[in-house]
Amino acid sequence: MIVQKAFKYRFFPTDGQSAQLARTFGCARYVYNQALDYRSKAWQQQKKSLGYHDTALKLTEWKQEPEKAFLSEVSSVVLQQSLRNLDTAFTNFFEKRAQYPKFKSRRHRQSARYATNAFTFRDGRIILAKQSEPLDMVWSRPLPDDAKIINLTISRDTSGRYFVSILVETDVKPLKKTKTEVGIDVGIMTLATTSDGEKIKNPRPLVKHEKRLRILQRRLSRKDKDSNNRAKARLRVARLHAKISDTRRNMLQQFTTKIISENQAIFVEGLNVVGMLKHPNLAKHIGDAAFAEIFRELEYKAKWYGRTYLPLDRFFPSSKLCSSCGHLLDELPLSVREWDCPCCGAHHDRDINAAINIKLAGQYLLKWLKTTGWDARKVTPTRNERRRSA
Numbered sequence: 001m002i003v004q005k006a007f008k009y010r011f012f013p014t015d016g017q018s019a020q021l022a023r024t025f026g027c028a029r030y031v032y033n034q035a036l037d038y039r040s041k042a043w044q045q046q047k048k049s050l051g052y053h054d055t056a057l058k059l060t061e062w063k064q065e066p067e068k069a070f071l072s073e074v075s076s077v078v079l080q081q082s083l084r085n086l087d088t089a090f091t092n093f094f095e096k097r098a099q100y101p102k103f104k105s106r107r108h109r110q111s112a113r114y115a116t117n118a119f120t121f122r123d124g125r126i127i128l129a130k131q132s133e134p135l136d137m138v139w140s141r142p143l144p145d146d147a148k149i150i151n152l153t154i155s156r157d158t159s160g161r162y163f164v165s166i167l168v169e170t171d172v173k174p175l176k177k178t179k180t181e182v183g184i185d186v187g188i189m190t191l192a193t194t195s196d197g198e199k200i201k202n203p204r205p206l207v208k209h210e211k212r213l214r215i216l217q218r219r220l221s222r223k224d225k226d227s228n229n230r231a232k233a234r235l236r237v238a239r240l241h242a243k244i245s246d247t248r249r250n251m252l253q254q255f256t257t258k259i260i261s262e263n264q265a266i267f268v269e270g271l272n273v274v275g276m277l278k279h280p281n282l283a284k285h286i287g288d289a290a291f292a293e294i295f296r297e298l299e300y301k302a303k304w305y306g307r308t309y310l311p312l313d314r315f316f317p318s319s320k321l322c323s324s325c326g327h328l329l330d331e332l333p334l335s336v337r338e339w340d341c342p343c344c345g346a347h348h349d350r351d352i353n354a355a356i357n358i359k360l361a362g363q364y365l366l367k368w369l370k371t372t373g374w375d376a377r378k379v380t381p382t383r384n385e386r387r388r389s390a
């Protein structure tokens with residue numbers, strides 16, 4: 001199966017390169033914000049809906065204006081890509097997948113996208129448009145041999161680190177079939193529990209580093225505005241945030257890779273992650289645990305490697321159901337981690353019991369879906385298919 005995969009590498013720009021990239025980020029951001037303003041006003045004032053091509057024409061006009069001459073100093077391909085990104089943001093908004101596009105700020109992560117005609121890639125060396133030296137990259141993992149590059153995204157995070165993310169098309173081979181299946185319960189106390197009883201403890205990196213972060217943030221707030229020391233303190237805070245998110249990403253990727261390689265079918269509980277994020281007390285830890293990221297990774301890896309990924313209805317009572325006899329408890333507070341079934345006497349670990357129930361229900365649902373001719377290996381069921389089976 002041909003899929004798109006992104007490979008991200010760190011690189012270390014020369015002084016000249018970082019100055020040139022700063023100009024590129026600035027122009028890409030400027031064009032994005034101007035075009036956003038242009039499209040928003042056209043709609044508010046004339047009820048006209050503009051698209052990518054209208055903004056591309058406008059960009060040509062802007063470049064003729066003497067006070068916007070700086071736009072010609074950077075790759076025009078990058079500026080067009082910026083307009084395409086805005087167009088995608090609008091599409092996501094119209095299809096109710098995202099909020100209305102926001103203006104980009106110089107204080108956040110900066111990025112610029114390079115289409116294939118805006119860089120060269122030869123013998124493992126990348127040279128960007130308007131630059132002469134190749135990027136000094138850390139090839140932390142190899143690109144697949146058959147990789148066909150679609151585009152590059154150059155970014156600088158708030159802690160000042162530079163990355164190039166290479167989007168490629170590559171052929172992935174399905175993994176060898178296995179008979180094992182697994183149910184996964186995700187939670188706040190334990191990040192994930194499998195029906196085999198394996199637990200992935202949530203290291204809660206944010207909580208662990210919270211104290212340190214608080215100290216750094218207090219120091220930051222005491223610094224004079226616009227001082228050198230303030231900039232340094234801000235950088236320290238940003239670096240700690242970067243460290244936390246790196247740790248989390250690695251942990252989740254290792255976990256989902258292992259689950260996919262060992263199991264033919266993966267059943268999870270379809271949590272309403274967005275709804276839970278609105279809950280003030282749970283929000284921080286859940287954001288930290290990044291359930292949505294686990295589900296997203298399991299779903300696409302399952303597609304790539306010929307596995308079945310099946311989310312259950314999120315109202316399925318996986319925790320309150322005894323996996324031995326099927327007795328349903330009236331309630332089970334979050335604080336209760338172990339319990340005994342009043343009906344059959346079985347002793348349960350809360351999370352493992354839930355994971356077993358998810359597995360059993362998933363297997364049942366899968367059997368039913370197969371009788372309908374649904375192809376389990378290729379797609380996850382649509383919401384309607386799931387509802388029909390419930």
Ligand SMILES: [Zn+2]
Nearest residue numbers: 322325341344
């Ligand atoms: Zn029981």
